[in-house]
Amino acid sequence: MVFKIAISILALAAIFPILYSNFQKLLLIVNNAPDRLTSINTFKSSEIKFADRIRDCEDALLVETQGLAILSCDPGREKWNTVMGIFLPGPVPGAEIYAYDYKQIGAPDSQTLRRFEVLDYKAGVDLHTLGMAFDEATSTLFVANHRLSGPTIEMFKLDLVGFTAKHFRTIRHPLLLGPNAMTLINGHELLVTNDHHFLIKDSRLLAMLETYLALPFATVVHVDISSLLEDPTSTVEANIVARLPFANGIEFLNETTLAVASTARTAVYLYSVTQPETDTASPPALTYKSMLKFPFFVDNVQVSKDGVLHAAGHPHPPTLSKYAATRHECNAAADPDTRASCEKLRASSGVSRWTEATGVETLYMGTEFPTGCTAAFDSVRKVGIVAGLYAKGIFVWRE
Numbered sequence: 001m002v003f004k005i006a007i008s009i010l011a012l013a014a015i016f017p018i019l020y021s022n023f024q025k026l027l028l029i030v031n032n033a034p035d036r037l038t039s040i041n042t043f044k045s046s047e048i049k050f051a052d053r054i055r056d057c058e059d060a061l062l063v064e065t066q067g068l069a070i071l072s073c074d075p076g077r078e079k080w081n082t083v084m085g086i087f088l089p090g091p092v093p094g095a096e097i098y099a100y101d102y103k104q105i106g107a108p109d110s111q112t113l114r115r116f117e118v119l120d121y122k123a124g125v126d127l128h129t130l131g132m133a134f135d136e137a138t139s140t141l142f143v144a145n146h147r148l149s150g151p152t153i154e155m156f157k158l159d160l161v162g163f164t165a166k167h168f169r170t171i172r173h174p175l176l177l178g179p180n181a182m183t184l185i186n187g188h189e190l191l192v193t194n195d196h197h198f199l200i201k202d203s204r205l206l207a208m209l210e211t212y213l214a215l216p217f218a219t220v221v222h223v224d225i226s227s228l229l230e231d232p233t234s235t236v237e238a239n240i241v242a243r244l245p246f247a248n249g250i251e252f253l254n255e256t257t258l259a260v261a262s263t264a265r266t267a268v269y270l271y272s273v274t275q276p277e278t279d280t281a282s283p284p285a286l287t288y289k290s291m292l293k294f295p296f297f298v299d300n301v302q303v304s305k306d307g308v309l310h311a312a313g314h315p316h317p318p319t320l321s322k323y324a325a326t327r328h329e330c331n332a333a334a335d336p337d338t339r340a341s342c343e344k345l346r347a348s349s350g351v352s353r354w355t356e357a358t359g360v361e362t363l364y365m366g367t368e369f370p371t372g373c374t375a376a377f378d379s380v381r382k383v384g385i386v387a388g389l390y391a392k393g394i395f396v397w398r399e
Contacts, residue, residue, distance in 0.1 A: 067103025131181030249300030296350030
Protein backbone atom coordinates (compact mmCIF):
# COMPACT_ATOMS: atom_id res chain seq x y z
CA MET A 1 0.00 0.00 0.00
CA VAL A 2 2.78 2.39 0.97
CA PHE A 3 4.62 1.47 -2.22
CA LYS A 4 1.54 2.25 -4.36
CA ILE A 5 1.09 5.61 -2.64
CA ALA A 6 4.76 6.43 -3.17
CA ILE A 7 4.49 5.54 -6.88
CA SER A 8 1.35 7.67 -7.19
CA ILE A 9 3.09 10.63 -5.54
CA LEU A 10 6.10 10.27 -7.84
CA ALA A 11 3.86 10.04 -10.90
CA LEU A 12 1.92 13.13 -9.82
CA ALA A 13 5.15 15.00 -9.19
CA ALA A 14 6.35 14.07 -12.67
CA ILE A 15 3.23 15.24 -14.51
CA PHE A 16 2.39 18.26 -12.34
CA PRO A 17 4.84 20.63 -14.10
CA ILE A 18 3.37 19.63 -17.47
CA LEU A 19 -0.20 20.13 -16.25
CA TYR A 20 0.66 23.47 -14.64
CA SER A 21 2.46 24.71 -17.75
CA ASN A 22 -0.46 23.72 -19.97
CA PHE A 23 -2.92 25.41 -17.61
CA GLN A 24 -0.89 28.63 -17.80
CA LYS A 25 -0.89 28.48 -21.60
CA LEU A 26 -4.63 27.83 -21.69
CA LEU A 27 -5.24 30.81 -19.41
CA LEU A 28 -3.02 32.96 -21.64
CA ILE A 29 -4.98 31.91 -24.73
CA VAL A 30 -8.29 32.72 -23.04
CA ASN A 31 -7.12 36.14 -21.88
CA ASN A 32 -5.52 36.98 -25.24
CA ALA A 33 -8.58 36.25 -27.36
CA PRO A 34 -9.18 39.20 -29.75
CA ASP A 35 -12.25 40.41 -27.86
CA ARG A 36 -10.40 40.26 -24.52
CA LEU A 37 -6.92 41.38 -25.55
CA THR A 38 -5.70 44.52 -23.82
CA SER A 39 -4.12 46.73 -26.47
CA ILE A 40 -0.70 48.17 -25.65
CA ASN A 41 1.38 50.55 -27.75
CA THR A 42 4.28 52.24 -25.96
CA PHE A 43 6.02 53.52 -29.11
CA LYS A 44 6.62 57.21 -29.69
CA SER A 45 5.41 56.69 -33.26
CA SER A 46 4.54 53.69 -35.39
CA GLU A 47 3.21 52.95 -38.85
CA ILE A 48 2.65 50.13 -41.31
CA LYS A 49 4.81 50.55 -44.41
CA PHE A 50 4.80 48.92 -47.86
CA ALA A 51 1.45 47.15 -47.34
CA ASP A 52 0.82 47.37 -51.09
CA ARG A 53 4.23 45.96 -52.06
CA ILE A 54 5.28 43.14 -49.72
CA ARG A 55 3.60 40.59 -47.49
CA ASP A 56 4.28 37.45 -45.46
CA CYS A 57 7.73 38.54 -44.24
CA GLU A 58 8.93 36.04 -41.63
CA ASP A 59 12.27 37.57 -40.69
CA ALA A 60 13.93 40.96 -40.54
CA LEU A 61 17.58 41.51 -39.71
CA LEU A 62 19.40 44.80 -39.43
CA VAL A 63 22.68 45.81 -41.04
CA GLU A 64 23.11 48.77 -38.73
CA THR A 65 26.30 50.09 -40.33
CA GLN A 66 24.25 50.67 -43.49
CA GLY A 67 20.93 51.56 -41.87
CA LEU A 68 19.34 48.70 -43.81
CA ALA A 69 16.85 46.01 -42.85
CA ILE A 70 16.93 42.78 -44.85
CA LEU A 71 13.50 41.19 -45.18
CA SER A 72 12.58 37.65 -46.25
CA CYS A 73 9.05 37.69 -47.67
CA ASP A 74 7.24 34.61 -48.99
CA PRO A 75 3.68 34.93 -50.34
CA GLY A 76 3.95 31.22 -51.10
CA ARG A 77 3.56 30.60 -47.36
CA GLU A 78 -0.17 31.09 -47.89
CA LYS A 79 -0.20 27.76 -49.75
CA TRP A 80 2.93 26.04 -48.41
CA ASN A 81 3.77 26.25 -44.71
CA THR A 82 5.74 23.29 -43.40
CA VAL A 83 5.55 24.48 -39.77
CA MET A 84 1.80 25.11 -39.56
CA GLY A 85 0.81 22.35 -41.97
CA ILE A 86 -0.63 24.26 -44.92
CA PHE A 87 -0.14 22.24 -48.10
CA LEU A 88 -2.46 23.43 -50.83
CA PRO A 89 -2.41 22.14 -54.41
CA GLY A 90 -1.44 24.21 -57.41
CA PRO A 91 1.42 26.61 -58.16
CA VAL A 92 3.19 28.14 -55.16
CA PRO A 93 4.78 31.60 -55.56
CA GLY A 94 8.42 31.90 -54.52
CA ALA A 95 9.98 34.13 -51.89
CA GLU A 96 11.72 37.45 -52.42
CA ILE A 97 14.44 39.23 -50.42
CA TYR A 98 14.18 42.98 -49.86
CA ALA A 99 16.20 45.78 -48.32
CA TYR A 100 14.53 48.62 -46.45
CA ASP A 101 16.61 51.78 -45.97
CA TYR A 102 15.21 52.86 -42.61
CA LYS A 103 17.74 55.63 -42.03
CA GLN A 104 16.07 57.83 -44.65
CA ILE A 105 13.39 59.41 -42.49
CA GLY A 106 10.69 61.06 -44.54
CA ALA A 107 11.91 59.71 -47.90
CA PRO A 108 9.24 58.34 -50.27
CA ASP A 109 8.55 54.63 -49.93
CA SER A 110 9.51 54.18 -53.56
CA GLN A 111 13.09 55.15 -52.63
CA THR A 112 13.50 53.15 -49.42
CA LEU A 113 12.40 49.63 -50.39
CA ARG A 114 14.50 47.67 -52.87
CA ARG A 115 14.15 44.07 -54.03
CA PHE A 116 17.31 42.01 -54.37
CA GLU A 117 17.84 40.48 -57.78
CA VAL A 118 18.67 36.82 -57.16
CA LEU A 119 21.51 35.56 -59.36
CA ASP A 120 22.82 32.05 -60.09
CA TYR A 121 19.97 30.33 -58.27
CA LYS A 122 19.16 27.14 -60.13
CA ALA A 123 16.17 27.50 -62.42
CA GLY A 124 13.14 25.56 -61.30
CA VAL A 125 14.28 25.28 -57.67
CA ASP A 126 11.83 26.93 -55.29
CA LEU A 127 12.69 29.36 -52.51
CA HIS A 128 10.52 29.50 -49.37
CA THR A 129 12.27 31.54 -46.72
CA LEU A 130 12.14 31.44 -42.95
CA GLY A 131 14.96 32.67 -40.71
CA MET A 132 18.12 34.43 -41.85
CA ALA A 133 21.59 35.33 -40.61
CA PHE A 134 24.10 37.74 -42.11
CA ASP A 135 27.90 37.69 -41.97
CA GLU A 136 28.75 41.30 -42.66
CA ALA A 137 32.49 40.62 -42.96
CA THR A 138 31.93 38.48 -46.07
CA SER A 139 28.51 39.93 -47.02
CA THR A 140 27.05 36.41 -46.84
CA LEU A 141 23.36 35.87 -46.21
CA PHE A 142 22.20 32.51 -44.84
CA VAL A 143 18.52 31.73 -45.47
CA ALA A 144 16.46 28.78 -44.24
CA ASN A 145 14.60 27.39 -47.25
CA HIS A 146 11.65 25.01 -46.94
CA ARG A 147 11.67 23.70 -50.48
CA LEU A 148 8.89 21.45 -51.65
CA SER A 149 11.55 18.77 -52.16
CA GLY A 150 13.04 19.16 -48.69
CA PRO A 151 14.65 21.71 -46.35
CA THR A 152 17.96 23.43 -47.04
CA ILE A 153 19.90 26.52 -46.01
CA GLU A 154 20.88 28.72 -48.94
CA MET A 155 23.90 31.03 -49.05
CA PHE A 156 23.99 34.27 -51.02
CA LYS A 157 26.60 36.98 -51.55
CA LEU A 158 24.81 40.31 -51.11
CA ASP A 159 25.65 43.49 -52.91
CA LEU A 160 24.17 46.18 -50.69
CA VAL A 161 24.75 48.88 -53.31
CA GLY A 162 23.54 47.15 -56.46
CA PHE A 163 21.00 45.03 -54.49
CA THR A 164 21.89 41.66 -55.95
CA ALA A 165 21.98 38.32 -54.12
CA LYS A 166 24.30 35.83 -55.79
CA HIS A 167 23.65 32.24 -54.76
CA PHE A 168 26.79 30.15 -54.23
CA ARG A 169 26.15 27.30 -51.77
CA THR A 170 23.37 25.05 -50.45
CA ILE A 171 23.64 23.49 -46.99
CA ARG A 172 22.03 20.09 -46.40
CA HIS A 173 22.29 17.61 -43.56
CA PRO A 174 20.02 14.87 -42.14
CA LEU A 175 19.99 16.68 -38.77
CA LEU A 176 18.49 19.78 -40.43
CA LEU A 177 14.97 18.33 -40.40
CA GLY A 178 13.16 21.64 -40.45
CA PRO A 179 15.57 24.55 -40.10
CA ASN A 180 13.72 27.54 -38.74
CA ALA A 181 16.17 30.15 -37.46
CA MET A 182 19.92 30.51 -37.15
CA THR A 183 22.70 32.59 -35.68
CA LEU A 184 26.38 32.75 -36.59
CA ILE A 185 29.35 31.85 -34.41
CA ASN A 186 31.71 32.95 -37.18
CA GLY A 187 31.88 32.82 -40.96
CA HIS A 188 31.91 29.01 -41.09
CA GLU A 189 29.96 27.93 -38.01
CA LEU A 190 26.31 28.48 -37.21
CA LEU A 191 23.68 27.32 -34.75
CA VAL A 192 20.35 26.31 -36.31
CA THR A 193 17.01 25.52 -34.70
CA ASN A 194 14.74 22.72 -35.88
CA ASP A 195 11.28 23.64 -34.63
CA HIS A 196 10.01 20.05 -34.44
CA HIS A 197 11.24 16.48 -34.42
CA PHE A 198 7.95 15.16 -35.76
CA LEU A 199 7.28 17.09 -38.95
CA ILE A 200 3.67 17.92 -39.67
CA LYS A 201 4.01 16.75 -43.28
CA ASP A 202 4.85 13.27 -41.95
CA SER A 203 2.37 13.06 -39.08
CA ARG A 204 -0.01 15.85 -38.15
CA LEU A 205 -1.00 14.02 -34.96
CA LEU A 206 2.54 13.54 -33.66
CA ALA A 207 3.51 17.10 -34.58
CA MET A 208 0.47 18.48 -32.74
CA LEU A 209 1.21 16.35 -29.67
CA GLU A 210 4.81 17.55 -29.69
CA THR A 211 3.59 21.15 -29.88
CA TYR A 212 0.74 21.16 -27.37
CA LEU A 213 2.45 18.93 -24.80
CA ALA A 214 5.62 21.04 -25.19
CA LEU A 215 7.76 17.94 -25.59
CA PRO A 216 11.50 18.72 -25.67
CA PHE A 217 12.15 17.05 -29.00
CA ALA A 218 13.15 20.07 -31.09
CA THR A 219 16.85 20.68 -31.49
CA VAL A 220 19.60 23.26 -31.74
CA VAL A 221 22.19 22.01 -34.23
CA HIS A 222 25.78 23.17 -34.60
CA VAL A 223 26.78 23.26 -38.27
CA ASP A 224 30.34 23.60 -39.55
CA ILE A 225 30.53 24.45 -43.26
CA SER A 226 34.33 24.80 -43.53
CA SER A 227 34.65 21.99 -46.08
CA LEU A 228 31.63 23.18 -48.06
CA LEU A 229 33.16 26.62 -48.47
CA GLU A 230 36.23 25.03 -50.05
CA ASP A 231 34.35 22.52 -52.18
CA PRO A 232 30.66 22.94 -53.17
CA THR A 233 30.32 19.15 -53.52
CA SER A 234 31.56 18.53 -49.97
CA THR A 235 29.39 17.71 -46.95
CA VAL A 236 28.99 19.66 -43.72
CA GLU A 237 29.55 18.61 -40.12
CA ALA A 238 26.53 18.83 -37.82
CA ASN A 239 25.85 17.93 -34.18
CA ILE A 240 22.89 18.38 -31.86
CA VAL A 241 23.87 20.63 -28.94
CA ALA A 242 20.50 21.19 -27.21
CA ARG A 243 16.91 19.94 -27.10
CA LEU A 244 13.85 21.92 -26.06
CA PRO A 245 10.15 22.28 -26.95
CA PHE A 246 9.38 23.99 -30.30
CA ALA A 247 12.76 25.67 -30.81
CA ASN A 248 12.33 28.82 -32.85
CA GLY A 249 14.29 32.10 -32.90
CA ILE A 250 17.91 32.02 -31.80
CA GLU A 251 20.43 34.76 -31.05
CA PHE A 252 23.54 35.36 -28.95
CA LEU A 253 22.77 37.61 -26.02
CA ASN A 254 26.51 38.07 -25.55
CA GLU A 255 29.64 36.02 -26.22
CA THR A 256 28.82 33.43 -23.57
CA THR A 257 25.01 33.38 -23.47
CA LEU A 258 22.64 32.09 -26.13
CA ALA A 259 18.90 32.89 -26.26
CA VAL A 260 16.55 30.38 -27.90
CA ALA A 261 12.81 30.90 -28.23
CA SER A 262 10.57 28.04 -27.16
CA THR A 263 7.25 28.82 -28.79
CA ALA A 264 5.38 26.02 -27.03
CA ARG A 265 6.56 27.24 -23.62
CA THR A 266 5.85 30.97 -24.25
CA ALA A 267 9.45 31.44 -23.23
CA VAL A 268 13.04 32.12 -24.16
CA TYR A 269 15.66 29.69 -22.86
CA LEU A 270 19.08 31.05 -21.92
CA TYR A 271 22.14 28.80 -22.30
CA SER A 272 25.74 29.24 -21.27
CA VAL A 273 28.01 28.67 -24.25
CA THR A 274 31.41 27.07 -23.75
CA GLN A 275 33.66 26.96 -26.78
CA PRO A 276 36.07 24.03 -27.15
CA GLU A 277 39.54 24.87 -25.84
CA THR A 278 41.67 22.52 -27.93
CA ASP A 279 39.68 20.85 -30.69
CA THR A 280 38.38 23.72 -32.79
CA ALA A 281 36.37 21.28 -34.90
CA SER A 282 34.24 20.29 -31.91
CA PRO A 283 30.89 21.97 -31.31
CA PRO A 284 30.39 24.33 -28.37
CA ALA A 285 28.75 23.02 -25.21
CA LEU A 286 25.38 24.53 -24.28
CA THR A 287 24.34 24.48 -20.62
CA TYR A 288 20.84 25.53 -19.60
CA LYS A 289 20.82 28.63 -17.37
CA SER A 290 17.29 29.95 -17.03
CA MET A 291 13.97 30.59 -18.74
CA LEU A 292 12.29 33.94 -19.46
CA LYS A 293 8.50 33.89 -19.65
CA PHE A 294 6.60 36.14 -22.08
CA PRO A 295 2.91 37.11 -22.42
CA PHE A 296 2.67 35.47 -25.86
CA PHE A 297 3.94 32.48 -27.81
CA VAL A 298 7.43 33.66 -28.74
CA ASP A 299 8.44 33.29 -32.37
CA ASN A 300 11.75 35.08 -33.01
CA VAL A 301 14.29 36.94 -30.89
CA GLN A 302 16.79 39.66 -31.76
CA VAL A 303 19.44 41.36 -29.63
CA SER A 304 20.24 45.03 -30.24
CA LYS A 305 23.70 46.58 -29.95
CA ASP A 306 22.96 47.77 -26.41
CA GLY A 307 22.35 44.18 -25.29
CA VAL A 308 18.55 44.35 -25.10
CA LEU A 309 16.67 41.25 -26.18
CA HIS A 310 13.56 41.88 -28.28
CA ALA A 311 10.99 39.14 -28.77
CA ALA A 312 7.93 39.01 -31.01
CA GLY A 313 5.21 36.43 -31.19
CA HIS A 314 1.62 35.39 -31.17
CA PRO A 315 -0.75 36.17 -28.27
CA HIS A 316 -3.53 33.87 -29.54
CA PRO A 317 -2.54 30.82 -31.64
CA PRO A 318 -6.13 29.76 -32.53
CA THR A 319 -6.78 33.01 -34.41
CA LEU A 320 -3.30 32.84 -35.96
CA SER A 321 -4.15 29.40 -37.36
CA LYS A 322 -7.48 30.58 -38.75
CA TYR A 323 -5.91 33.72 -40.19
CA ALA A 324 -3.12 31.72 -41.84
CA ALA A 325 -5.52 29.18 -43.33
CA THR A 326 -7.56 31.87 -45.09
CA ARG A 327 -4.82 34.08 -46.52
CA HIS A 328 -4.70 32.34 -49.91
CA GLU A 329 -8.38 33.18 -50.38
CA CYS A 330 -8.39 36.61 -48.76
CA ASN A 331 -5.41 38.00 -50.65
CA ALA A 332 -6.87 36.87 -53.96
CA ALA A 333 -10.49 37.68 -53.16
CA ALA A 334 -12.48 39.55 -55.77
CA ASP A 335 -15.92 38.65 -54.48
CA PRO A 336 -17.36 41.37 -52.15
CA ASP A 337 -18.79 38.82 -49.72
CA THR A 338 -15.44 37.06 -49.39
CA ARG A 339 -13.62 40.35 -48.87
CA ALA A 340 -16.13 41.37 -46.20
CA SER A 341 -15.67 38.05 -44.41
CA CYS A 342 -11.89 38.39 -44.59
CA GLU A 343 -11.97 41.88 -43.11
CA LYS A 344 -13.66 40.51 -39.99
CA LEU A 345 -10.78 38.13 -39.27
CA ARG A 346 -8.24 39.46 -36.82
CA ALA A 347 -4.89 38.17 -35.66
CA SER A 348 -2.71 39.75 -33.02
CA SER A 349 0.96 40.51 -32.42
CA GLY A 350 3.05 40.87 -29.30
CA VAL A 351 6.41 42.61 -28.88
CA SER A 352 8.43 42.66 -25.66
CA ARG A 353 11.96 43.45 -24.59
CA TRP A 354 14.08 42.05 -21.79
CA THR A 355 17.15 43.05 -19.84
CA GLU A 356 18.43 41.52 -16.64
CA ALA A 357 17.88 44.84 -14.89
CA THR A 358 14.28 45.49 -15.98
CA GLY A 359 12.94 42.03 -16.76
CA VAL A 360 10.28 41.54 -19.46
CA GLU A 361 8.52 44.73 -20.63
CA THR A 362 5.65 44.56 -23.10
CA LEU A 363 5.98 47.22 -25.80
CA TYR A 364 3.11 46.31 -28.10
CA MET A 365 0.07 44.07 -28.03
CA GLY A 366 -2.68 44.46 -30.58
CA THR A 367 -4.33 43.61 -33.88
CA GLU A 368 -3.37 46.70 -35.89
CA PHE A 369 -0.47 44.73 -37.34
CA PRO A 370 -1.25 40.99 -37.40
CA THR A 371 0.91 37.88 -36.96
CA GLY A 372 4.07 39.68 -35.84
CA CYS A 373 6.93 37.20 -35.60
CA THR A 374 10.19 39.22 -35.55
CA ALA A 375 11.11 42.48 -33.82
CA ALA A 376 14.49 44.03 -34.62
CA PHE A 377 15.73 47.26 -33.06
CA ASP A 378 18.50 49.70 -33.97
CA SER A 379 19.44 51.12 -30.56
CA VAL A 380 21.49 53.97 -32.06
CA ARG A 381 18.90 55.30 -34.50
CA LYS A 382 16.03 54.23 -32.17
CA VAL A 383 14.16 52.48 -34.97
CA GLY A 384 12.38 49.14 -34.65
CA ILE A 385 10.88 46.87 -37.29
CA VAL A 386 8.29 44.12 -36.85
CA ALA A 387 7.82 41.53 -39.58
CA GLY A 388 4.55 39.59 -39.79
CA LEU A 389 4.22 35.96 -40.82
CA TYR A 390 1.00 36.69 -42.73
CA ALA A 391 0.93 40.48 -42.62
CA LYS A 392 0.91 43.01 -45.43
CA GLY A 393 3.92 45.29 -45.16
CA ILE A 394 6.09 45.76 -42.09
CA PHE A 395 5.46 47.61 -38.83
CA VAL A 396 8.00 50.37 -38.12
CA TRP A 397 8.31 52.11 -34.78
CA ARG A 398 10.51 54.92 -33.52
CA GLU A 399 11.46 55.86 -29.97
